[in-house]
Amino acid sequence: MTQTTPKSIYRLIAVLSFIISVNFSFGQAFNSLWIPDTLSGTTFNLNLIDTFKQLRTGNQTVTAGVNSDFWGPTLFFNKGDTVHMNVHNYLNDSTTLHWHGMHLPAVMDGGPHQVIPPGTIWQPYWKVTNNASTYWYHPHLHTMTQEQMTKGLGGFIIVRDPQEAALAIPRKYGVDDIPLMLTSRRYDGGNAMTYINCSYGDYMLTNGTPNSQVTLPKQMVRLRILNAEMERAYNLGFSDGRTFYVIGNDGGLLNAPVAETRVILAVGERIEILVDLSSNTIGDTLNLNAYNGGFGLGFPGGEPNTSGEFGSLLNNKTFRLLHINVGAATANAITTMPSTLANNTYWTANDATVNKSVTVTGGQPGQPNNPFGLDNTHFDFNVINKTVNLNDIEKWTITNSNVFGHTFHIHDVEFKLVSRSTGSVGAYESGWKDVLYLPIGSSATFVAKFDDYSDSVHPFMYHCHFGPHEDGGMMGQFVVRGSNTVSGINAQPNISTDFNLYPNPAHNKLFIQLPETNAGVYYLRMSDVAGRTVYMLPQPQLESGIDISMLPSGIYFVAVTDSKFNTITKRFIKD
Amino acid sequence: MKVRNGLKNIAILFLGFCCLSLSKPVNKTVRDFSLQNVDGKIVSTKDYKDAKGFVVVFTCIHCPFAKLYHERLNQINAKYSKLHIPLLLINSSDTIMFANESLPNMAKVAKEKKYSFSYLFDPSQSVAKDFKAEKTPHAFVIWKEDNQWTVKYNGAIDDNGAHPELVKTNYVTNAIDELLAGKSVSVAEGFSIGCAIHYRK
Ligand SMILES: [Cu+2]
Numbered sequence: 001m002t003q004t005t006p007k008s009i010y011r012l013i014a015v016l017s018f019i020i021s022v023n024f025s026f027g028q029a030f031n032s033l034w035i036p037d038t039l040s041g042t043t044f045n046l047n048l049i050d051t052f053k054q055l056r057t058g059n060q061t062v063t064a065g066v067n068s069d070f071w072g073p074t075l076f077f078n079k080g081d082t083v084h085m086n087v088h089n090y091l092n093d094s095t096t097l098h099w100h101g102m103h104l105p106a107v108m109d110g111g112p113h114q115v116i117p118p119g120t121i122w123q124p125y126w127k128v129t130n131n132a133s134t135y136w137y138h139p140h141l142h143t144m145t146q147e148q149m150t151k152g153l154g155g156f157i158i159v160r161d162p163q164e165a166a167l168a169i170p171r172k173y174g175v176d177d178i179p180l181m182l183t184s185r186r187y188d189g190g191n192a193m194t195y196i197n198c199s200y201g202d203y204m205l206t207n208g209t210p211n212s213q214v215t216l217p218k219q220m221v222r223l224r225i226l227n228a229e230m231e232r233a234y235n236l237g238f239s240d241g242r243t244f245y246v247i248g249n250d251g252g253l254l255n256a257p258v259a260e261t262r263v264i265l266a267v268g269e270r271i272e273i274l275v276d277l278s279s280n281t282i283g284d285t286l287n288l289n290a291y292n293g294g295f296g297l298g299f300p301g302g303e304p305n306t307s308g309e310f311g312s313l314l315n316n317k318t319f320r321l322l323h324i325n326v327g328a329a330t331a332n333a334i335t336t337m338p339s340t341l342a343n344n345t346y347w348t349a350n351d352a353t354v355n356k357s358v359t360v361t362g363g364q365p366g367q368p369n370n371p372f373g374l375d376n377t378h379f380d381f382n383v384i385n386k387t388v389n390l391n392d393i394e395k396w397t398i399t400n401s402n403v404f405g406h407t408f409h410i411h412d413v414e415f416k417l418v419s420r421s422t423g424s425v426g427a428y429e430s431g432w433k434d435v436l437y438l439p440i441g442s443s444a445t446f447v448a449k450f451d452d453y454s455d456s457v458h459p460f461m462y463h464c465h466f467g468p469h470e471d472g473g474m475m476g477q478f479v480v481r482g483s484n485t486v487s488g489i490n491a492q493p494n495i496s497t498d499f500n501l502y503p504n505p506a507h508n509k510l511f512i513q514l515p516e517t518n519a520g521v522y523y524l525r526m527s528d529v530a531g532r533t534v535y536m537l538p539q540p541q542l543e544s545g546i547d548i549s550m551l552p553s554g555i556y557f558v559a560v561t562d563s564k565f566n567t568i569t570k571r572f573i574k575d
Numbered sequence: 576m577k578v579r580n581g582l583k584n585i586a587i588l589f590l591g592f593c594c595l596s597l598s599k600p601v602n603k604t605v606r607d608f609s610l611q612n613v614d615g616k617i618v619s620t621k622d623y624k625d626a627k628g629f630v631v632v633f634t635c636i637h638c639p640f641a642k643l644y645h646e647r648l649n650q651i652n653a654k655y656s657k658l659h660i661p662l663l664l665i666n667s668s669d670t671i672m673f674a675n676e677s678l679p680n681m682a683k684v685a686k687e688k689k690y691s692f693s694y695l696f697d698p699s700q701s702v703a704k705d706f707k708a709e710k711t712p713h714a715f716v717i718w719k720e721d722n723q724w725t726v727k728y729n730g731a732i733d734d735n736g737a738h739p740e741l742v743k744t745n746y747v748t749n750a751i752d753e754l755l756a757g758k759s760v761s762v763a764e765g766f767s768i769g770c771a772i773h774y775r776k
Contacts, residue, residue: 049639050637050638050639050770051639052639052640052736052737054737058734058735058741058743059734059735059736059766059768060640060735060736060737062640062768062769062770090637092637092638092770092771092773093771093773117672118672118673119673119674119675188766189766190731190734190765190766190767190768191766191768192766192768528674530671530674531671532671532672532674
């Protein structure tokens with residue numbers, strides 16, 4: 001053997017320690033659950049990036065994230081604040097970013113119409129009117145949703161409000177108040193994530209962490225659980241069979257905690273639960289599991305196969321979502337459960353003045369060119385499927401006498417489930433919701449009020465939240481029609497006319513002067529001389545000008561669309 | 576309805592960009608090509624009279640996985656150009672979609688990373704289309720047979736992007752070594768990972 005120099009020994013040690021850490025990380029041992037960073041305030045900078053992450057032994061996995069290598073920061077909003085988002089798309093693809101569960105103008109919603117090309121900054125903003133709860137954001141680019149979500153794009157939104165803040169419930173983020181994003185992935189031989197002809201993952205990635213574990217304090221602990229899967233539902237429960245308490249649904253707290261030992265959480269749904277660890281001993285362990293064995297035909301993830309498009313190593317069995325170690329209690333630990341949480345007044349079926357129905361169609365086996373649809377049609381950018389009048393309370397019945405289970409998600413509103421054909425609505429799903437689980441051979445009816453925001457042109461979506469299904473066109477769109485073409489935040493009278501740009505050339509700020517002081521801009525799009533969009537500004541607030549300081553010098557075009565949907569384009573020079 | 580149509584057109588424009596994917600397997604043969612190098616000169620495969628083959632790697636500036644391979648490309652070229660198998664690096668990005676993928680920016684990277692090989696600009700994407708390149712980085716080993724360039728290997732450069740010290744299989748250099756030894760290539764395709772190359776319609 002040749003003489004080994006100190007330098008090469010260090011290198012060898014580095015390599016060996018890396019190999020050891022890889023074996024530790026990806027063998028049977030647990031990895032610490034990643035808790036997403038937090039962003040708060042009223043301005044949020046979200047950079048969508050392509051990146052890679054060491055998720056398995058061997059090559060890295062190509063991933064995408066928001067300010068991160070998988071998933072993104074948790075955004076804290078205060079109810080009543082107006083939040084401004086700077087979404088910068090650094091991806092290798094166009095994308096969109098949808099604020100799931102948020103009540104906001106359609107043009108801010110981030111659905112399939114608000115395509116953000118690579119290199120573009122999109123700046124939606126809205127007043128937070130949602131109740132305190134757990135929401136999320138994710139891409140919604142039609143036909144690309146599954147791919148982009150598979151790579152990891154998304155994040156939590158936690159809304160706070162005074163009513164929730166007054167309750168004695170756990171609220172220390174990452175300590176006794178834990179966000180849990182449940183998802184799984186399949187990998188090919190090169191460790192790339194599979195998203196074609198793939199409904200289920202084979203390996204859990206709770207918060208993006210393989211084989212995750214967390215130490216939770218010996219007290220009452222709050223888990224905010226999101227099903228961010230492509231199709232799989234989770235029948236949640238603890239390994240010791242203990243009772244836990246559901247305190248919140250998608251859109252807010254329940255009126256009172258609901259004791260359960262098992263709850264099904266389908267794709268897109270969130271649930272907040274309290275679990276009492278105060279009578280445990282420090283050092284105790286338990287698991288949060290999915291009890292997915294033994295379901296009948298149509299339960300998403302109940303299929304018997306272990307491979308193939310509808311198979312998975314996790315199908316039709318019990319598997320671990322999170323390993324929990326019980327640690328010391330914190331100071332001022334919460335150890336009791338409030339008996340009441342909120343005083344929601346829900347809509348009832350009698351409140352509705354308009355009835356609508358949606359029926360699951362298509363998807364029959366052996367018909368490869370007939371993907372699942374709604375009402376015998378598939379999503380078309382140019383077709384508005386339904387119209388709702390502003391301030392109407394509507395009752396929607398979703399019917400699935402089809403071949404498989406689905407979920408149904410509607411944008412713009414939180415709804416109240418009022419009935420299910422399978423029996424009464426479960427107490428655990430009795431709060432405000434924006435996603436419902438629609439088992440095979442059943443129908444579900446909800447009531448919602450469509451208030452605040454009308455826009456006769458820009459639609460909201462309703463769809464199945466299974467990635468492969470929505471990408472396949474199991475989605476429709478509706479507009480909310482008011483007396484004005486556009487209403488809501490920054491709504492302006494309809495004035496279609498010319499505008500001035502100044503200064504020109506401009507260096508740091510560009511000002512838009514409208515000829516009448518009360519004229520409104522519905523949309524402003526700035527592009528460079530090659531036609532690349534650089535800014536997308538829905539209903540921009542133009543009083544303090546547009547910051548153009550970071551643009552390279554050159555010729556740019558500003559296309560201003562007013563609320564009558566007339567567009568005028570002007571040129572300026574950035575020097 | 577102007578806005579709506581505008582939004583729709585943008586959506587369709589970029590959806591068109593994003594979803595095209597080329598079907599495998601790669602061509603058995605590829606054509607000679609001439610492209611502009613970062614030094615401004617035109618480089619042609621025909622200039623290399625003695626070449627037995629080429630390592631052709633498609634890359635781009637912005638893809639994080641492509642950025643991991645600068646040094647390994649230099650090493651491959653250092654070893655094999657002497658053996659008449661030079662490396663040619665090609666950027667076939669859609670320059671409308673990605674403003675930063677330009678010849679001046681490529682020249683900056685080539686200087687900063689001390690590229691020992693030609694870094695060629697393929698703004699028409701014609702060379703990438705001929706190879707059916709899908710990703711960045713995407714490597715091809717082509718070999719001269721009957722006065723034609725035959726693709727002998729296509730896929731990843733090796734099997735560990737971020738940790739060169741943990742590479743187990745060097746797909747590209749293994750293929751060249753086998754060809755130089757007069758053998759057939761045992762692994763003709765390796766998992767190609769990185770960012771998709773978007774083809775302009
Ligand atoms: Cu579905």
